[in-house]
Amino acid sequence: MTKTDVLVPTSPENAAAAFGDGAGITVLAGGTIVMPDIKLGRRRPQRTLYLGRAGLDGSYRIGAATPVAVLVDEAPEPLATFAARVGDREIRGQATIGGNLCAPPAETVSRGDLQAPLLALDARVRSVGVGGERTDSIDDFLEAGSDGRLVLELLVDEPRRAAAAAVGRPHAHGFTILAIAAAETASGIRVAVAGAGPRAVRAPSVEQALAAGASPGEAAQKALDDIDPQDDAVASAHYRRQVLPAVVTRALDNLS
Ligand SMILES: Cc1cc2nc3c(=O)[nH]c(=O)nc-3n(C[C@H](O)[C@H](O)[C@H](O)COP(=O)(O)OP(=O)(O)OC[C@H]3O[C@@H](n4cnc5c(N)ncnc54)[C@H](O)[C@@H]3O)c2cc1C
Secondary structure (H helix, E strand, O other): OOOOEEEOOOOHHHHHHHHOOOOOEEEEOOOOOHHHHHHOOOOOOOEEEEOOOOOOOOOOEEEOOOEHHHHHHHOOOOHHHHHHHOOOHHHHHHOEHHHHHOOOOOOOOOOOOOHHHHHHOOOEEEEEEOOOOEEEEHHHHHHHOOOOEEEEEEEOOOOOEEEEEEOOOOOOOOOOOOEEEEEEEOOEEEEEEEOOOOOOEEOHHHHHHHHOOOOHHHHHOOHHHHOOOOOOOOOOHHHHHHHHHHHHHHHHHHHO
16 A cells, blocks of 8 residues: 555645645545545545544534534435435444545446435535635536535525435445435425436426426426436346336425
């Protein structure tokens, strides 16, 4: 294993300064993805920025290094329910919301499950990096990707109503097959899907159908207009296509 300098900032400002433009920096939060990558030689960080002491844990203004386990008790729905489904107790204690948001796509499974409730909640993402500090909508942040950004915090408002539904997994180390987050925010009902591809996506056709007065079952049929499920190690694209409308219906039924 090659040596790496480990930077341990003790405030968000120090973390931002240490990150700079992100060149040559590997951000280490909970490390549940990064540490196995290093051990297996998939990453060879020159400098590692550890966020565990950076004062980036907190809630509602959710600090990027907030453990997923904390979200289970303290986050608004549907984020809390999604957090409760990440891995097992040990993973949830170590994994952070920032690491989940920025989880790079894996070849064999879907991860970054919390992106779906963050999309449904219309979260904002405050980050620093090239060009300085900025706050993006979650949609814009996920579209642009997290390369060169250090996420400082997520900003979420309590929704009027929220719901979640998912295809059950055989055990806690099984990754997500499909999970749906729905929330009524100030801008209307937002619906997002995790597990269908490398990152979570919204289902705008479902949202538009609901706004036009469609029933949950009718609106859910539109999910396949937006989402093209993919194959991975836990489920086939065919299976996901078959069950997606039913799981979306279940989430929307839970919303009413
Ligand atoms: C057994 C097991 C089960 C798992 N089950 C699930 C599951 O059910 N659902 C799921 O979604 N994931 C799952 N994962 C994947 C992973 O644990 C989670 O996605 C976790 O939330 C990642 O967070 P972390 O803090 O550990 O990230 P890290 O490993 O520290 O980092 C992950 C990535 O994000 C970057 N990063 C971290 N923090 C920031 C930041 N603040 N700003 C910018 N970039 C940052 C890192 O550089 C790295 O690229 C599982 C992993 C294991 C090992």
